[in-house]
Amino acid sequence: MSAWRDRFSALVPRVAVVAHDLLMVWIVWQGLHRLRFGILPNPPEMPLWSTEIALVLIAQGLVFWQVGLYRGLWRFASVPDLWNIFKASALGLFAIALGLALYNRLELVSRTVLVLYPLTLMALLGMPRLLYRAWKDASSERGVSASVRILILGAGHAGEALVRDLRRFGTYQPVGFLDDAVRMRGTKVQGVPVLGQVSDVAEIARETAAKLLVIAMPSADANALQRVVIACERTGLPFRMVPRLADVLEGRSLPGELKEVAIEDLLGRKPVLPDWKAIRHWLGARSVLVTGAGGSIGSELCRQCARHGARRIALVEIDELALTTTEAALKRDFPDLEYIPVLGDCGDPAVIHHALKLAEPEAVFHAAAYKQVPLLEAQLREAVRNNALATATVASACRDADVGTFVLISTDKAVDPVNVLGATKRLAEMVCQSLAHEHRTRFVTVRFGNVLDSAGSVVPLFREQIRTGGPVTVTDPDVTRYFMTIPEACQLILQASAIGTHEAIYTLDMGEAVPIRLLAEQMIRLAGKQPGRDIAIVYTGLRPGEKLHETLFHADERYRPTAHPQILQAEPRHVVATDIHQAVTAMREASQSYDCDRLARLLREAVPDFTPESMPEAAILASPTVVPFPARVSRKI
Template identity: 80%
Template sequence: MTRWRERWSGAVPRSAVVVHDLAMVWIVWVVLHRVRYGVMVSPPELPLWSTEIAMVLAAQGLVFWQVGLYRGLWRFASVPDLWNIFKACALGLFAIVLGLFLYNRLELVSRTVLLMYPFVLMGMLGAPRLLYRAWKDSNSDQTDAASVRILILGAGRAGDALVRDLRRLGSYQPVGFLDDARSLRGSKVQGIPVLGGVDDVAEIARETAARLLVIAVPSASATQMQRIVAACERSGLPFRMVPRLRDALEGRSLSGQLKEVAIEDLLGRQQVLPDWKAIRSWLGARSVLVTGAGGSVGSELCRQCARHGARRIAMVEQDEFALITVLASLRRDFPDLEYIPVLGDCGDTAVIRHALDASQPEAVFHAAAYKQVPLLETQLREAVRNNVLATETVARACREADVGTFVLISTDKAVDPGNILGATKRLGEMVCQSLVDPRSTRFVTVRFGNVLDSAGSVVPLFREQIRQGGPVTVTDPEVTRYFMTIPEACQLILQASAIGSQEAIYTLDMGEPVPIRLLAEQMIRLAGKQPGRDVSIVYTGLRAGEKLHETLFHADERYRATAHPKILQAEPRAVVVSEIHQALERLREAAGRYDLATLDLVLRRTVPEFQPIGSHAAPTAAPTTVVAFPSHASRKN
């Protein structure tokens, strides 16, 4: 008996399925003809086996095989399988009629039987499959006492699929659904009752002795997710969520695998969907080079290029561990592509020329930069050397090599800069403008702000502070920033590159700003703690160079919509090429002498809108107007 159960606890053997299906064809064909001719006074003699029956079985069996009826498993039979069976029966009938017509002109073949045949056969083939699945599901329900009792929030398709997966695992026992749709109250999904609404989760969890809550509403908006998570928190139970389809398709979550609710699930904005057709059309079969390839944005940019059609990826990175890490990850996930790792500083002319010669790229993404605002306020020389001089080195080398597109990854802090990061990135933008030649490389600038969970960003800082029990430090209760995920930031870069015209500046419509105070509170709650009770929030005051809010475009940068509804293009401000080149010469000389006074003076004169906040005295500058369009915070890559 044990062996029998072990044998039949898995999939039904394919040979047994073929025998079953052909037996059903034989039974249906013979029985329908006997019933049809049984009402006649002198019915013809109908043998149980004949050449005609053999032809019927052969024709129908070949159709079954060609349609792919034996590629599926009875264990997972569903409505699409029934449709596939009906197609096989209908096509089989056509093959049978054709064969018998050529053989004996359909002698003794009833037209009534031909009409009934595909429908009856579909029932005879489909019913055993569905009964087998129901039997397997019922056996899965017989879980042991140690199984985890689960309450599912959401009785839609995701909840239905989740129950099937949980039953197959066997170690979890769904005890009920919660859904706000009143029409579902009292009904059952997969035999499990819908017990109430989402707001009833705390009470129903106690009544059902649930030990885990699962949110099965992958299409919920940020506002809806905030309400659902708040209800789960009131219950005091741990909770997980079914991953969104997009996360599964892009490899950030495994299909069918539960994940913790992440902070991006609660942000007050919808992710921007790129135009994949335009991106693949532009990127397909190209060779690309990424500087700063080991950083948060640089490494994800490499992955996005690999996923969407690049044939060769060159990676320039000065951190050897970061380079070998991203290289190993890419080779594991995309083994068919060609990779060219280059260890070195992209500001070194020899390094970047070697990388360009080795890869012959058609597009270069310059992601290498220093970007930590408080640190750079005291590291002027390195900020200028990396964000300005290295940018000029890479951009000029690309123009000399006649690279098709050069993409500078900038920050919204370059707009009316109030810190060293913003001023150096703004000068980097101006350097690219000074190198524009309509007959050569196309220069594109992409600005964006806070990138969730990137190295050095506020999210990992808050997470570590919460892990240590607090306090969580927020600069000011009123400070706001705009956020996007790392993959979304990289998709913006690729989308803008595909759209980009010469000397264009692009940015993303980021929706509504998120108060950093609210972000901290939500992260504390996601950790299963209460703000102010378990983990305190301390306001430390704005640091040197920090603003309460950011702006997206300078007043003189007229912006307009692009082919993508969520990407905006600004008209760059005019620059005097000779002045930029002179400034670069002076900056390079001053950097060589570590002359901070000259570096500061040249930076202020070349970027006149630079008005230092905090530790620097702001020079007199022409006033600017804040564009009435929201922006987002400093780039975190």
């Protein structure tokens, strides 16, 4: 009974709207004819109801329904709705003319009426809708006297759409816009005045009693956004921003959501725009396997594969909680795909052979690795075993299983390596090169710099230090790093994989390096505090294995552009496959006996450009237990 009552309650307003529209059709048809024929000395008889009028109502009503006039709501009537009404009126005129031509050859139908009919009907149908919306909007504004007063920075399309959304919710009251465009001065957007420039935000916020600032500039570059954020910080008011369209499309933000300004929004480099068509063409309907699938890069890589056409994803992960969490998130967001979780160490040949047999992948993304620079300086055996020997195990298994593409996720630290992380990742690259000519499997290496918000990276470290009141620890006031976001890194991996070269090393043109000191200051300001006053910045000195500035390109690797303007392809340096295979075999033996001295010697021989910079040469040959480092700052920059 309740269901029937609900359906009836929902049907009544729609029936009323249909009745209103048909009444307007009757009024227009009758009124125009009476006006037209009323000037004649002997006007013809015009009954209030006739077969002709019935045909008019039926023809116009069917057109209204077919055009979809009743799918919208009067509450949100707008200019597109007026266009839809005009289109329905014009099409209705043709339907009426056709029906009456067949019925009575348009007898006593005025040609003048036919010309005026669509415009008059649009006015009588559109006016009540717009008046109803204006009344509802006014009612909402009268009811938001206690709402949060907000000042919007940016009077473009995003700002205009934001005002409409805020009025529907009724919990916020837009009091004004700020915009630097001269043509906007003194104008109104959706009835909200443009009060001044962005630089005037502190004074205007005080005059309007604003309680919240909203940055509606989703297309602004990093430099412009930095200036806006600095202006907002001076007011002492909380501020949010409208998300970029790319963030909404990728699922990182919800439509209409106001998000906090993130540190990646302020970095001075435009994000990479992938060629999604090429990626989907390469990835579509493929089975893929991801090692380290529970990590920051691995889990996002799984999401990107699921979003862009993979049919099956095998997840190899040694951490049971990370594996469970990642699988559950994928099943929630992409329930139609097939998932194969495999718990185990990808460096174990039995584990990787088992995973390859279950998944039968056409592409394997090797994301499993240790990456904490200071920690690995003191854990040489595990760094070699997990970063280099496990890569050799997975790459060899993929070659033997005839996997179409093997993708090694490497790092810019493999270029002129000065630490154990860089040396072991460079050795992993060399292992892939040594296998590339032996079989049909494509071996692709992708290098990128530091990844924002990845596990153990500098951003979550700074965020936690700011949360606890500081100090924020920076290794050196001059240290710089190249940064990219987690989704951007994964898009680079997929883009490089889709290019199609049999053996290649790809790197991203990452623009300018970011001073870590500036990164720390910006994060402190985004937290609503002032560097040096509310949160101290302490310089601790470079840690073992670190250097001031990273290198993206090796002098002997000739780089050339690819189909993607921001991805460069390096010409791999020559390696002797037999030497690499012998080095891997010797390292396995040294690893099994935990012989760190021999491992250090073998690593230096296998990677001749490995030159430790921040520690004496003897340190890397020593036992790992004698290389001290502060555990609380063991995360990498």
